Amino acid sequence: MWPLRPEEFCRSRAAPPAGSGTAPAAFTPLCCSRSSGRWTERPPAEYPAVRGGGTMANYSAYFQAVLRPSTPNLTEAFFSLDGRYSNFRKETFFARCLCGEGYPALVQRLQAWQGEGKCGRLFLPAFPKQPDQGELKDYLERYDGGTDRLPFSFENPILEEAFRAHYRETLDQFRRSRGRAEESIVRNFGVKLLFWIDRCFPKLFVDTGRIGASPKFVCSGTVKLPEYLFLCLLFRMGCDVLYVSGEQDVQVQDDQLLQLSVLVREQIPASAPPRQSQVSTARPAPQAPAAPPPEYRTAPAPAPAERRELDYVELARLASSVVMLEVYDGEQQCFKTGSGVIINQTGYILTNFHVVAGGRYFGVLLEGEQDVCYTDELIKYNQDLDLAILRMEKQRPPIPVWRGGGELVRGQKVVAIGSPLGLFNTVSDGIISGFRTVGERSMIQFTAPTSHGSSGGALLNLYGELIGILTAGFDDGQNLNLAVDAGTILDFARGLL
Structure with missing residues (x-):
């Protein structure tokens, strides 16, 4: 194990x-x-065995991402710690950090952090816009093709089935959150989702055969329901996710969705130089927190x-x-x-x-x-x-x-x-x-x-x-x-x- x-x-x-x-x-x-x-x-205890030594009937049931409990100095922990993995359960960061006047310094640090050249890191100051007309046709065909036409795949069968299941769940969640959404609206969201998967997943999930990998994704700018659902998809695939902003939180009204992440208010120093660390993690992970969505404030040192x-x-x-x-x-x-x-x-x-x-x-x-x-x-x-x-x-x-x-x-x-x-x-x-x-x-x-x-x-x-x-x-x-x-x-x- x-x-x-x-x-x-x-x-x-x-x-x-x-x-x-x-x-x-x-x-x-x-x-x-x-x-x-x-x-x-x-x-x-050891990992669950494959019954009869054959193929698992439902691979996606063997992988679960759960929310990592928040701690003081969460942004520092995000930089220095990887998500913990044990027994097919991945304890994963998913946080929204409002850092006030320290936001510009944090953005500078994130740019340097991504520039260190380590695989599996991605910082988006803003989400990419819609695909151009040349790409749009391809994504529409992929959307109509269902999970068989996704623009990314995992070598590990457990991750691959989890990915397909969470992709379908993300589309269903959009329908539920929007209420009685027309199919054309859902289709537009599906195209966006495929576009973001195509742009981001290859940079994050570099080792597609390894369940315990710890990719990290950070974004800022305006995040509404479509963008937030993409963050949820990353989280469910075991990617550490951090949304950073000065004062404005994500623009999502669905409390159930917001419970997947924690809201943190931190006073970031005006100057926050990048730092490197070596990390190795693995542990059984706790269940996600119950409603209402938690909010943490970093208190000054006593x-x-x-x-x-x-x-x-x-x-x-x-x-x-x-x-x-x-x-x-x-x-x-x-x-x-x-x-x-x-x-x-x-x-x-x-x-x-x-x-x-x-x-x-x-x-x-x-x-x-x-x-x-x-x-x-x-x-x-x-x-x-x-x-x-x-x-x-x-x-x-x-x-x-x-x-x-x-x-x-x-x-x-x-x-x-x-x-x-x-x-x-x-x-x-x-x-x-x-x-x-x-x-x-x-x-x-x-x-x-x-x-x-x-x-x-x-x-x-x-x-x-x-x-x-x-x-x-x-x-x-x-x-x-x-x-x-x-x-x-x-x-x-x-x-x-």
Whole structure:
């Protein structure tokens, strides 16, 4: 069942090899290998089997796009995260973003985003007009030919049948929304729909054989019922969809249709430079939201409470937001363990890339709970920074990331929380002993004891803020350990904190 196929980890690596020049030879990651005999819990259920090994009677029933829940900073999440896919269900963005005075800056960012040359991205400042007279005849013939004459097709039979079914449903939805529409009006809409499919689908659905692909479509300008129904068709085919505007929402009166998307009001900064990210996603997706259609407003960041130093007992209580990770292979065996830190309210777990690399799915052990929470959802990773983010269904209070209140200095007291050698949530203390650069990573050197299995754990200051992710150590020395620093974490996890 595992959507995280081995090829999706093709850029994974362990610690820098001995003598590579990136670090001394004894520099090793702190994840812990485990024998397979102890772990007997079962993973999530497998994909539905094809009965009798033959052809499915109804392919379209095996693919469903469901609405991805909205989060603060939705536009940032749209840029940095792909739609999650698991068990023939695709959790997909479909949002209408009204961004006020930040709209021009967002349009500039979208133009740069599309100009990066990555396949499966399309930004339309305005929908293309009707086809010219030379094309019109062809589209009319295609409309009269039904689904057998569609201008685009999928290699994957599940997607192909879903496409044909959703095309027919889109025409029916137009009839329902318009009431007693004359056939000539429906025909004009059908021609528009075929024209937009012909112009947009080849640029979005580049790999027509892959269900888990994550195309992204953004549009602005005037969107009425025909254009909105095309957006609905894209969404139902698993394409992430974003409509952006200054103040004017889509001009659609059908509340049932509007429930397919979420309305978001965000204050976009006047300058929003484009950024790149690496993303890998897959998860079972929730059902679409119920009426009325949801609206979200991005609230300003709350004023921070007065900071005070915590004693070691209070700091140790933060272990409830640090998890132990079990990494499972394709044979359903745990072959290594590590640690992770909960960084937001919706179950996002920050860890090291070398902890999750090679895993098909992951077991999350939470303090105070006996059951293992399984996830196959790798949200984001960066091999060079050695950072990754998982998501679990359970929620715990996050540990705040240090944002520069004061300066980190040598001699400053710190606390490390991780699961060395599988010893769940061990707490140790020490000091910052230096600052290093390893490859592209800015790292904190510290003396708090750690061992294999601590990778991905938390390095905290005395205010209980995350200043680093436990990453590596020098085996030839004593208490010479390294953590990826908070500045790198903030850059990597932007939009997810």
